[in-house]
Amino acid sequence: xxxxxxxxxxxxxxxxxxxxxxxxxxxxxxxxxxxxxxxxxxxxxxxxxxxxxxxxxxxxxxxxxxxxxxxxxxxxxxxxxxxxxxxxxxxxxxxxxxxxxxxxxxxxxxxxxxxxxxxxxxxxxxxxxxxxxxxxxxxxxxxxxxxxxxxxxxxxxxxxxxxxxxxxxxxxxxxxxxxxxxxxxxxxxxxxxxxxxxxxxxxxxxxxxxxxxxxxxxxxxxxxxxxxxxxxxxxxxxxxxxxxxxxxxxxxxxxxxxxxxxxxxxxxxxxxxxxxxxxxxxxxxxxxxxxxxxxxxxxxxxxxxxxx
Amino acid sequence: xxxxxxxxxxxxxxxxxxxxxxxxxxxxxxxxxxxxxxxxxxxxxxxxxxxxxxxxxxxxxxxxxxxxxxxxxxxxxxxxxxxxxxxxxxxxxxxxxxxxxxxxxxxxxxxxxxxxxxxxxxxxxxxxxxxxxxxxxxxxxxxxxxxxxxxxxxxxxxxxxxxxxxxxxxxxxxxxxxxxxxxxxxxxxxxxxxxxxxxxxxxxxxxxxxxxxxxxxxxxxxxxxxxxxxxxxxxxxxxxxxxxxxxxxxxxxxxxxxxxxxxxxxxxxxxxxxxxxxxxxxxxxxxxxxxxxxxxxxxxxxxxxxxxxxxxxxxxxxxxxxxxxxxxxxxxxxxxxxxxxxxxxxxxxxxxxxxxxxxxxxxxxxxxxxxxxxxxxxxxxxxxxxxxxxxxxxxxxxxxxx
Numbered sequence: 001x002x003x004x005x006x007x008x009x010x011x012x013x014x015x016x017x018x019x020x021x022x023x024x025x026x027x028x029x030x031x032x033x034x035x036x037x038x039x040x041x042x043x044x045x046x047x048x049x050x051x052x053x054x055x056x057x058x059x060x061x062x063x064x065x066x067x068x069x070x071x072x073x074x075x076x077x078x079x080x081x082x083x084x085x086x087x088x089x090x091x092x093x094x095x096x097x098x099x100x101x102x103x104x105x106x107x108x109x110x111x112x113x114x115x116x117x118x119x120x121x122x123x124x125x126x127x128x129x130x131x132x133x134x135x136x137x138x139x140x141x142x143x144x145x146x147x148x149x150x151x152x153x154x155x156x157x158x159x160x161x162x163x164x165x166x167x168x169x170x171x172x173x174x175x176x177x178x179x180x181x182x183x184x185x186x187x188x189x190x191x192x193x194x195x196x197x198x199x200x201x202x203x204x205x206x207x208x209x210x211x212x213x214x215x216x217x218x219x220x221x222x223x224x225x226x227x228x229x230x231x232x233x234x235x236x237x238x239x240x241x242x243x244x245x246x247x248x249x250x251x252x253x254x255x256x257x258x259x260x261x262x263x264x265x266x267x268x269x270x271x272x273x274x275x276x277x278x279x280x281x282x283x284x285x286x287x288x289x290x291x292x293x294x295x296x297x298x299x300x301x302x303x304x305x306x307x308x
Numbered sequence: 309x310x311x312x313x314x315x316x317x318x319x320x321x322x323x324x325x326x327x328x329x330x331x332x333x334x335x336x337x338x339x340x341x342x343x344x345x346x347x348x349x350x351x352x353x354x355x356x357x358x359x360x361x362x363x364x365x366x367x368x369x370x371x372x373x374x375x376x377x378x379x380x381x382x383x384x385x386x387x388x389x390x391x392x393x394x395x396x397x398x399x400x401x402x403x404x405x406x407x408x409x410x411x412x413x414x415x416x417x418x419x420x421x422x423x424x425x426x427x428x429x430x431x432x433x434x435x436x437x438x439x440x441x442x443x444x445x446x447x448x449x450x451x452x453x454x455x456x457x458x459x460x461x462x463x464x465x466x467x468x469x470x471x472x473x474x475x476x477x478x479x480x481x482x483x484x485x486x487x488x489x490x491x492x493x494x495x496x497x498x499x500x501x502x503x504x505x506x507x508x509x510x511x512x513x514x515x516x517x518x519x520x521x522x523x524x525x526x527x528x529x530x531x532x533x534x535x536x537x538x539x540x541x542x543x544x545x546x547x548x549x550x551x552x553x554x555x556x557x558x559x560x561x562x563x564x565x566x567x568x569x570x571x572x573x574x575x576x577x578x579x580x581x582x583x584x585x586x587x588x589x590x591x592x593x594x595x596x597x598x599x600x601x602x603x604x605x606x607x608x609x610x611x612x613x614x615x616x617x618x619x620x621x622x623x624x625x626x627x628x629x630x631x632x633x634x635x636x637x638x639x640x641x642x643x644x645x646x647x648x649x650x651x652x653x654x655x656x657x658x659x660x661x662x663x664x665x666x667x668x669x670x671x672x673x674x675x676x677x678x679x680x681x682x683x684x685x686x687x688x689x690x691x692x693x694x695x696x697x698x699x700x701x702x703x704x705x706x707x708x709x710x
Contacts, residue, residue, distance in 0.1 A: 099693075239690045272648045275368075280683075282426075283467045287687055290470045290695060297698040 002097025003109045005136035011109070012134075012141075017150055019143035020129075026137045028101030030064055033131075033140060042129030042142035045121075047103035049096065051087045052079045055186035057095060057113075061105045061132070062121035066164050075170045078179035095187060102137040105148060109135075109155055115185040118152075119178070120145075122161040239287045249281055326551050327507065329444075331578060338585045341379065341550075341577060348553050350380045350575065357381070360388055365427035372420050372576065375643045380550060382560070383572035387545050391428065396709055397543040398536070399424055400526045400571070402435035403463065405455040406445050410462045411597035412677070413579035413589055415684070416644070418466040420576070421547045431472045431535065431708035434463060435526050439478040443515040453479055460696050462600060465687035468699075472708045474535060475699045478522055485533045489525040489566075494518065496562040505554050524559040527571035534702050544571040549578065580640055584616035600685065604678045611638065611670050611677070619659075619666035630662035638666070638673045645676050 012019055024036035030046050037044065048060045048068065058077075062068050074083040092098060095116060096107035108118050124130045129142040149159040160181055170176045237244040256277050260270055324334045326344055333339045345352060353373070361369050372378050387397050401421045403414070425432050436459065438452040447455070456477040463475065482490070499517070502508055508517055527544045529536035536542055546556060553575065560570040581589040581596040589597045595614045598607055618636025620626035633639055633656060646652050655672065658664035 236686075236690050272651075276647065283683070283687070286467045286469055287690055290464070290468075290698075291690060293470045294692065294695040294698045297701065298694055 002112070003106075003135055005134050005139055008106055008109060008134045009141070011154075012143075012147070012151060015150055015154055017143060017147040019141045019147060021134075022140045022142070023138060024140070026101070028137065037131055037140045037142075042131045043124065043127040044131050045124075047105070047132070049087045049092060049103045050084045051091065052077070052084050052182075055188060056183045057087055057091060057116040057187060058084070058119065058181075058183075059096075059103060059105060059107065059116055060119045060121075060164070061103075061124075062164050063123045063127075063130075066121050066123055068164050069167070072167050073164070073178070076166075076168065076176050076178040077182055078170075078176035079182075091187075098133075098135055099137060102133050102135065104133040104135065106132060106134055106151070108152070108157060115183045115187050117181050117183045118157065118160060119164075119181060120148075120159060120161045122163050124148075125161060238284060239291045245284070245288055248284060252277055252280065327554055328551055329507075331551050333586065339578060344550065345380050348380075348550070348557070350382045350550075350553065350573065351384075353379050353381050353384065353574070357385060357388070360385075361427075364388060364391060367427055370420060370423040370427075371647055372416070372423075372644070374649065376577075377416070377644055378420060378547070378574055378576045380575040381573060382556075383570065384545070384574050387543060387572045390543060395543070396430055397428075397545050397572075398430055398529065398708075399432040400435070400544050400546050401432070401548060402437060402523070402526070403459055404437045404441050405452060405459040406441045406447075408455060408458050409594075409599050409601065410459065411589065411599045412645075412680075413597060415462075415466060415600070416576060416579055417547055417549060418463055418468075422467050424545070424547060425469065425472060429709060431705055432468065432474070433526055433532060433535070434460075434468075434473065434475040435523070436460060436475065436477040437523065439482070439515075439522065440519055442479075443513070443519065449479065453477060457693075457696055460699065461688060461691040462684075464691045464695060464699055465684055467687065470695070470699055472705055473699060474532070474702075474705065475696075476702075477700070480700070481702070482522065486525060486531045489528050489531045490521040492566050493521040493524050493559070493562050496565050497521075497558060501558075505558055520555055520558060523555045524562070527556070527559050527563070528566075528568045530568075534704055535708070541569060543569050546571050546573045548573065548575060550575040551578075579644065580637060582610060582614045582616065582637060584635060584637060598677055598681070600681055600688070602681060604682070607678050607681060608674050611674050615641070615670060615673070617666045617670075620662075623665065626665065627662040631659045631666070633660050636666075636669075638669045642669070642673055642676065645680060646672075 009019075009021065020041065022037050022041065024033075027033040027036065030044055034044060044064050045061050046064050046068075048062075049057070050060070050070070051057045052074075060068060060073070070084055071081050075081055077083070087095075089100065092100065092103070095110075095112050096103065097110050097112060098104065098107050105118055105120065107113055108116060124145050127145070129144055130148070131140050131142045132148075133139065134141045145159075145161075152159045162178065162181075168174065168177055238248040239245070256273055259273075324339055324343070325332050326339070331339070353376075358369050358373050361373065368374075370378075391397065399421055401417055403418075421432060424430070436456040438449075438456040441447055441455070442449055442452040445452075456479075460475050460477075497520070502517060502520060506520065525531045527546065529539050529542040529544070548556075553573070556571060556573055563570045579589070582598070583596060595610060598610060602610070616635065616637040618632035618634065618639070620629055620631070631639075636659075639656060639659065642652055642655065646655075655664065655669060659666075659669055
């Protein structure tokens with residue numbers, strides 16, 4: 001499982017990084033966080049988690065006042081004007097292993113986030129202390145950028161500070177200045193609808209997709225590095241993804257049929273095995289249904305009224 | 309369930325004590341279920357009822373019915389009568405979220421309730437009594453609410469259908485129609501009566517006194533206007549452990565006075581601790597039970613080291629006398645969780661006559677429990693906070709009888 005908040009704080013202590021911890025009720029937004037951690041403690045940060053069309057993921061951590069223009073950023077990364085979009089909730093859980101409202105530079109400590117690019121606001125460097133969530137949205141820590149850098153270096157990451165408000169021209173003779181920070185590996189997060197036709201509309205914090213029974217999930221042809229993420233979650237996938245669901249059913253049924261064909265089973269035993277299989281598959285189907293309903297519930301909660 | 313010191317006044321070791329806060333056998337022996345049924349005034353669930361269930365649901369009755377785990381009832385035959393005529397019912401069960409660690413004994417009522425939901429195709433309400441635990445266990449309100457949500461995830465992992473299940477926590481849901489029924493019930497139960505049923509005394513705080521109506525009113529469909537509008541005659545069936553009977557005796561007593569149908573009950577016996585029937589399963593002793601968070605290794609260790617064996621001291625003696633199946637825990641546990649009737653019979657015969665050794669029985673039990681716990685863990689991992697929100701949303705359930 002992912003790094004826990006306590007594990008992270010221990011690591012900071014081991015590295016002798018000076019930080020101050022603030023505990024508070026769970027907060028999902030900067031505004032809420034600001035109620036509990038005053039700006040005298042340090043500069044609050046806003047943290048964005050997004051991806052490009054080739055399934056490469058990025059965290060941008062910036063001062064609250066810094067204007068971050070996603071179109072400009074996309075161009076500077078060499079992805080064209082509309083090349084990025086907010087990452088879906090599943091990616092948050094699977095790659096960063098944090099909950100909603102909890103994106104933080106610290107999330108890159110997780111192995112699963114190995115291919116996520118981290119861009120930090122260069123304005124942080126002018127601050128005495130900056131405030132981030134240490135993998136939990138019930139805690140905030142403030143520390144100096146030197147502390148953050150020390151931590152990143154300890155996990156073999158080069159801290160990357162960028163002038164996020166700059167808007168340099170990008171063209172034939174001016175290559176995108178941030179292209180070097182695009183991850184070399186893409187990561188496959190299982191998705192439920194086909195990627196290209198989904199139109200993503202705000203809110204940025206979470207994206208939900210309707211389950212279309214006919215849509216096929218992205219075939220698992222991950223780059224070797226991304227593969228481990230998919231494999232670990234294959235059983236969870238069976239609850240969400242129609243193809244995986246059917247695969248699981250086929251696997252279990254053929255195992256039963258094979259053993260029957262080999263004559264391994266006495267009649268009575270076959271009957272029991274069949275019953276067990278039925279019960280297992282029904283359970284699988286219920287979890288699948290519950291997951292689909294939950295996704296619909298989420299979509300319902302976040303849907304916008306019809307535009308008249 | 310905690311031992312209320314007030315109960316000591318009532319209980320003496322020559323009588324067994326069974327109530328929502330204490331369960332103890334006479335003189336440290338076994339619970340006498342026949343006496344209990346007599347004392348409580350409920351009925352034995354006999355073969356004919358089980359056969360009827362099989363006929364009405366066109367499927368094999370749940371292993372807990374076949375093995376007599378759920379062994380007592382009140383008015384279950386009436387529920388079946390009505391069902392046969394096409395009158396449906398709804399299910400009501402609950403959990404007091406006192407700890408994050410759930411063990412297999414906690415799952416039993418939920419496993420059975422899930423079967424009932426599937427077999428009869430009826431809706432279910434699940435009450436999380438976070439208020440009760442806040443009061444009895446002196447937890448903070450926030451902690452008990454948090455535990456309620458965590459427990460909800462394990463409950464959902466048992467495989468309930470979200471289109472037919474409403475989970476609610478008292479702190480969230482009490483109010484409106486639910487509260488109106490609570491007041492109606494409260495008016496019908498005198499202080500003296502409550503003290504008699506539940507053992508309250510002048511030292512207990514008034515929160516405890518006013519709790520029983522909270523657990524009573526989910527038995528009435530009008531408590532859930534978003535689920536059962538206009539269906540005031542819908543009957544309720546409550547699967548629970550037999551120590552909860554006092555709450556529902558009170559409810560059944562009050563119901564006719566409010567013009568409501570009496571809820572029916574189907575009750576289970578107690579799940580023994582690993583150390584034996586006389587041991588107490590306690591959250592503070594991790595070796596008294598198998599937890600849903602135990603690893604395969606933990607399960608193997610616990611069974612091997614702590615499961616009380618009815619086998620003889622030496623192999624020779626064992627082959628001669630056979631095992632004492634009455635006290636043997638592994639066999640008891642298998643009778644709860646091993647699906648295959650014939651395999652269980654075989655084990656009982658071979659072990660009881662000394663041909664099978666304890667080690668083999670324990671090995672089989674470890675297999676069965678590990679698979680169960682693994683499957684539970686997998687399902688649990690898929691339960692997100694959002695899924696809990698969906699189950700707990702106050703929403704209609706249009707396909708609840710399908």
